[in-house]
């Protein structure tokens with residue numbers, strides 16, 4: 432089985448080939464440097480979650496594409512634990528695991544995200560119309576949306592338009608587990 436770095440490399444190369452974008456064009460679209468994109472394509476870099484999000488937004492693809500291939504689900508799909516590899520950030524503050532494969536007709540990602548004690552992660556704006564639902568499963572998390580901080584406890588949900596700068600912070604001494612349901616609008620929904 433290929434490693435996550437290899438999967439990232441293949442996915443980025445395939446996307447760039449589909450779009451017929453040079454590294455320079457991909458850098459302009461994503462806001463990620465040419466040097467970094469080149470390193471990812473050679474499997475030499477472990478990007479952060481924030482960097483992967485910039486690339487996903489620049490190419491208008493779901494975040495989970497960089498971890499697991501999308502699929503059209505049959506009527507019933509049982510997604511089991513451990514089938515999809517987690518994406519671990521190098522500083523180990525964040526671990527992201529898709530709980531289900533992305534289905535293009537349904538248009539959402541369902542991610543489990545673990546933040547270690549003291550973790551802080553800033554996200555650049557996602558594409559217009561992208562909505563996040565942060566569902567706290569265990570622990571307490573603070574989420575910043577457009578300059579304002581929201582304190583969430585387990586069982587609580589924050590739904591927000593994610594096309595603005597936002598951030599996640601675990602100020603507690605315990606790890607936090609959340610589920611993040613990210614809805615992506617279809618191209619025909621953003622046209623008007």
Ligand code: MN
Pocket residue numbers: 554557563593597
């Ligand atoms: Mn986000």
